[in-house]
Amino acid sequence: MERCEYACGTNDHRIDRRLFLGSAAAGLAGFAGFNARASELAAAQKRMLVIFLSGGVSQLETWDPKPNTDTGGPFRAIPTSVPGVHISELLPLAAKRMHRLTLVRGINTAEDEHGRGATIMLTGRRTEPGIQYPQVGAVAAKLLTTSTQELPGHVQITPGGGSGFNKDDAAFLGPKFASVTLADGKPPADLLRPAVLTSDADREREALRQKLNAKFAQSRKSAQTEAYTESFEQAAKVVAKANAFDASREDPKAADRYGRHDFGRHMLLARRLLEQGVSFVKVSHTNYDTHHENFDFHIEQLGEFDRPFSMLLDDLADRGMLESTLVVVMSEFGRTPKINDRYGRDHWSKAWSVAMAGCGLKAGAVVGKTNANGTAVTEREVNGGHLFHTYFKALGLDPTKNFHPAGRPIPIADPKASAIAEILA
Amino acid sequence: MGPLAAISIAIVLLAGARADEPLHKQIDRQIAAGLKDYNKVASPMASDAEFLRRVSLDLTGRIPPASEVRTFLADTSTDKRIQLIDKLLASPEYARRMEEYFDVVLMDRRRDAKVPGTEWQTFLRTAFAANKPYDELVREILSSDGADPKTRPAAKFFLDRDLEPTIVTRDISRLFLGQNLQCAQCHDHPIVDDYKQSHFYGIQAFINRTFLFPTVQDAKAVIAEKAEGEVSFISVFDPKKVSMTTAPAVPGRKPIGDPKFDKGKEYAVAPAKNVKPVPAYSRLAKLAAAITAAENVAFRRAAANRLWAMMMGRGLVHPLDFDHSANPPSHPELMTLLADEFAKHKYDVKWLLREIALSKTYQRSSEVTPRTQDVAEDRYAVAILKPLSPEQLGYSMTQATGLTDVYRADLAKNLTEPALQAKLAPHLGPFVRFYGTRPGEPEGDFVSTLDQTLFVKHGDQLRTLITPRPGGLVDRAGKLTEPSSVVEELFLTVYGRLPADEERREIGEVLRTTANRKAALNDIVWAMLASAEFRFNH
Numbered sequence: 001m002e003r004c005e006y007a008c009g010t011n012d013h014r015i016d017r018r019l020f021l022g023s024a025a026a027g028l029a030g031f032a033g034f035n036a037r038a039s040e041l042a043a044a045q046k047r048m049l050v051i052f053l054s055g056g057v058s059q060l061e062t063w064d065p066k067p068n069t070d071t072g073g074p075f076r077a078i079p080t081s082v083p084g085v086h087i088s089e090l091l092p093l094a095a096k097r098m099h100r101l102t103l104v105r106g107i108n109t110a111e112d113e114h115g116r117g118a119t120i121m122l123t124g125r126r127t128e129p130g131i132q133y134p135q136v137g138a139v140a141a142k143l144l145t146t147s148t149q150e151l152p153g154h155v156q157i158t159p160g161g162g163s164g165f166n167k168d169d170a171a172f173l174g175p176k177f178a179s180v181t182l183a184d185g186k187p188p189a190d191l192l193r194p195a196v197l198t199s200d201a202d203r204e205r206e207a208l209r210q211k212l213n214a215k216f217a218q219s220r221k222s223a224q225t226e227a228y229t230e231s232f233e234q235a236a237k238v239v240a241k242a243n244a245f246d247a248s249r250e251d252p253k254a255a256d257r258y259g260r261h262d263f264g265r266h267m268l269l270a271r272r273l274l275e276q277g278v279s280f281v282k283v284s285h286t287n288y289d290t291h292h293e294n295f296d297f298h299i300e301q302l303g304e305f306d307r308p309f310s311m312l313l314d315d316l317a318d319r320g321m322l323e324s325t326l327v328v329v330m331s332e333f334g335r336t337p338k339i340n341d342r343y344g345r346d347h348w349s350k351a352w353s354v355a356m357a358g359c360g361l362k363a364g365a366v367v368g369k370t371n372a373n374g375t376a377v378t379e380r381e382v383n384g385g386h387l388f389h390t391y392f393k394a395l396g397l398d399p400t401k402n403f404h405p406a407g408r409p410i411p412i413a414d415p416k417a418s419a420i421a422e423i424l425a
Numbered sequence: 426m427g428p429l430a431a432i433s434i435a436i437v438l439l440a441g442a443r444a445d446e447p448l449h450k451q452i453d454r455q456i457a458a459g460l461k462d463y464n465k466v467a468s469p470m471a472s473d474a475e476f477l478r479r480v481s482l483d484l485t486g487r488i489p490p491a492s493e494v495r496t497f498l499a500d501t502s503t504d505k506r507i508q509l510i511d512k513l514l515a516s517p518e519y520a521r522r523m524e525e526y527f528d529v530v531l532m533d534r535r536r537d538a539k540v541p542g543t544e545w546q547t548f549l550r551t552a553f554a555a556n557k558p559y560d561e562l563v564r565e566i567l568s569s570d571g572a573d574p575k576t577r578p579a580a581k582f583f584l585d586r587d588l589e590p591t592i593v594t595r596d597i598s599r600l601f602l603g604q605n606l607q608c609a610q611c612h613d614h615p616i617v618d619d620y621k622q623s624h625f626y627g628i629q630a631f632i633n634r635t636f637l638f639p640t641v642q643d644a645k646a647v648i649a650e651k652a653e654g655e656v657s658f659i660s661v662f663d664p665k666k667v668s669m670t671t672a673p674a675v676p677g678r679k680p681i682g683d684p685k686f687d688k689g690k691e692y693a694v695a696p697a698k699n700v701k702p703v704p705a706y707s708r709l710a711k712l713a714a715a716i717t718a719a720e721n722v723a724f725r726r727a728a729a730n731r732l733w734a735m736m737m738g739r740g741l742v743h744p745l746d747f748d749h750s751a752n753p754p755s756h757p758e759l760m761t762l763l764a765d766e767f768a769k770h771k772y773d774v775k776w777l778l779r780e781i782a783l784s785k786t787y788q789r790s791s792e793v794t795p796r797t798q799d800v801a802e803d804r805y806a807v808a809i810l811k812p813l814s815p816e817q818l819g820y821s822m823t824q825a826t827g828l829t830d831v832y833r834a835d836l837a838k839n840l841t842e843p844a845l846q847a848k849l850a851p852h853l854g855p856f857v858r859f860y861g862t863r864p865g866e867p868e869g870d871f872v873s874t875l876d877q878t879l880f881v882k883h884g885d886q887l888r889t890l891i892t893p894r895p896g897g898l899v900d901r902a903g904k905l906t907e908p909s910s911v912v913e914e915l916f917l918t919v920y921g922r923l924p925a926d927e928e929r930r931e932i933g934e935v936l937r938t939t940a941n942r943k944a945a946l947n948d949i950v951w952a953m954l955a956s957a958e959f960r961f962n963h
Contacts, residue, residue, distance in 0.1 A: 170608070205955075220792060220958075
């Protein structure tokens with residue numbers, strides 16, 4: 001497989017190693033110098049956080065309210081920290097942070113089925129037979145992760161299910177960039193050293209393994225054997241950093257601020273992982289598929305969403321990380337303006353919204369418009385492809401470049417679309 | 426070498442293959458001709474232990490038990506390697522290995538959909554056990570419509586791909602022609618001049634009239650065909666958007682035109698509601714013969730190249746699905762020779778594998794010497810290291826830890842390959858899960874992922890395998906008192922070789938100085954299983 005032109009960090013890696021070796025030789029003072037350099041690099045490193053509101057959040061109860069219309073529902077629109085911009089009263093804390101947010105209100109993804117809608121939003125492309133595209137997290141991990149990072153670059157936190165290492169979502173980018181699922185925030189079982197394996201035994205057998213490998217490598221060495229033996233060193237580093245996955249080590253006050261519920265805890269874990277240098281984190285919040293009782297459900301769900309989302313924005317800004325972290329709040333699609341006879345809203349992909357913040361974006365900007373009762377886009381219509389371009393442009397990359405799986409050029413983002421330049425800083 | 430000898434070698438080279446010369450000798454001659462001073466540069470022959478482990482993994486999919494290593498090392502007969510190759514090819518493990526290898530090649534670890542995996546695997550295993558000619562096997566796969574329960578397993582290739590035209594076309598070209606035409610779907614291949622858009626649609630035209638009956642969702646669906654429908658394609662590079670079509674055709678061969686039928690005579694069974702139509706003329710029925718026809722050289726090249734790659738660690742044409750004039754084989758004449766001889770021997774798979782295994786090229790050591798270290802891999806101056814497949818790794822782990830021997834003893838006089846396999850199969854699952862490619866994805870480059878490494882380091886499956894059990898390795902080695910004998914038992918069992926003096930001393934020292942010998946044995950066995958020497962076929 002030909003290397004992607006970005007081939008992130010190979011030069012950085014070389015420089016770092018030399019710096020590290022030089023510093024180590026210079027003793028303790030040199031070592032401190034290396035740390036300063038590492039933190040500089042960490043600041044320059046870009047990251048991405050996706051908050052995926054599963055099932056399809058209502059744009060009318062969030063970023064594009066239409067009060068006092070036939071489709072508007074019972075909630076008011078409230079002013080925000082950006083004059084003239086109103087969002088739903090269900091997001092009072094987010095409204096106070098509108099000056100950090102960027103809204104895209106003219107999305108038309110033309111796909112009302114959950115799986116295919118998610119594919120559009122997560123890969124920036126429609127489903128095609130014969131080819132699977134990598135998800136945004138795999139692309140981000142591939143392009144943003146430098147070789148000095150020790151933790152996996154692509155992490156997703158799900159409300160339930162099983163923890164584990166996935167194979168599918170990186171498609172042709174390969175399993176290295178596929179996601180690690182932390183179900184309910186818990187790392188995969190094998191990540192932690194089991195109690196029956198004492199640290200002494202672990203150390204001793206590792207030393208033995210290295211000795212055997214060194215002997216083998218004297219006369220039999222290939223890129224493959226090297227990759228195999230190195231994978232043990234990398235794994236040891238991840239295991240040593242396993243605390244990164246443990247949100248309970250955060251300040252209890254922070255846990256109180258985020259909210260003592262699963263989603264609050266998952267968002268705090270997301271902050272922790274981003275701080276530890278993970279390139280991409282996706283947190284899913286469920287379930288917004290409100291065919292029944294749309295309004296009650298949105299009160300409940302968004303009540304849970306608003307606080308940790310706002311706290312995380314504040315924390316990233318306070319830590320100086322928001323400039324280098326792209327935050328996106330997305331769903332498979334929005335919900336129908338028409339309210340059905342069960343007070344529900346159904347799937348609606350023709351006119352809906354996404355909220356973003358941080359890295360490379362114009363803070364406080366709003367792009368795209370829908371008509372008076374939200375049934376159609378009237379200005380600056382975009383689809384999943386435009387959003388995908390925008391994410392990577394905002395992260396300082398060129399999404400028109402190609403990956404080369406098996407020598408075949410495949411553009412990073414759909415060449416039929418382009419970035420939404422108006423909201424790029 | 427004197428000048429006369431050099432001249433006579435040159436004459437032999439110029440004269441090409443001698444009719445009576447066995448293929449393995451011709452392989453060696455062609456390989457030697459591919460590198461200046463090859464015979465001086467190339468690594469020596471592999472040791473007996475190295476050869477035994479390699480050929481056991483390649484032909485039976487697992488490392489040899491320690492008892493076999495001992496017997497083979499002690500055997501003084503001069504033709505013992507030939508005897509071994511013949512024994513392995515005749516064993517039921519050979520059929521199992523080939524079944525597993527070709528299952529992955531043909532189905533890319535797809536999840537079972539319409540044909541149960543066990544039926545398909547039995548079909549493959551039976552074919553390889555009977556040494557069914559490879560072209561016949563492929564014809565069965567490309568001609569079964571799934572309607573007859575007896576031949577339905579062969580239809581898995583089509584059925585479990587849902588007869589999806591793009592995927593089926595790509596995979597026919599990739600697997601049976603050695604030409605990945607996927608990039609020629611929307612236009613002539615952008616990089617490969619030989620691959621035309623018309624080639625892609627020529628293959629697709631064999632299947633473009635087929636569909637799954639009664640529905641694609643039905644698990645019992647069979648392949649049905651209409652009497653009409655043409656492929657049409659437009660190059661995305663063509664500004665005029667001219668629509669083109671083609672009759673069914675194998676790339677580079679004449680399209681196969683449809684016979685004309687009078688109106689009303691197009692069907693043997695006319696389409697109607699809930700009726701499976703049968704056309705008077707089936708395009709699909711022409712596919713198997715067209716692909717495997719003698720004049721379609723691509724088929725025998727792809728077939729011979731795949732078996733070569735299975736044994737040698739890389740194709741003469743490399744990658745295997747990229748056969749075209751701008752990517753010539755590493756040894757063009759040898760590629761032609763292998764392909765032609767394979768066809769001449771009626772696609773006798775065992776014969777070809779035997780000849781390859783008999784060659785010096787195959788039997789060379791994988792130990793790099795100062796002379797070989799800068800020689801390109803495709804010169805075959807030194808044997809190529811091959812990562813074990815998930816199946817090879819799983820079976821080798823159960824063999825190395827002694828579990829396989831425990832099962833053998835349990836089965837005692839009821840020991841047969843299928844009975845042993847039934848006991849081993851449950852242990853294989855995690856290896857396939859962690860080391861296999863994702864379902865539907867062709868095998869790619871070697872990767873070593875975090876989850877695999879954590880599985881080895883922390884997973885309870887491997888720990889359970891190593892755990893002492895009566896008759897298992899740790900138990901067996903634990904009963905030996907002399908550290909040197911313990912080390913020997915460990916090395917013969919896990920690495921399939923005797924320890925070097927240094928290893929005997931160093932590992933012996935670990936055993937001598939430990940306070941807890943059983944724990945130390947556990948650690949040593951783990952370290953050996955986790956080492957590169959175990960992970961690769963060398």
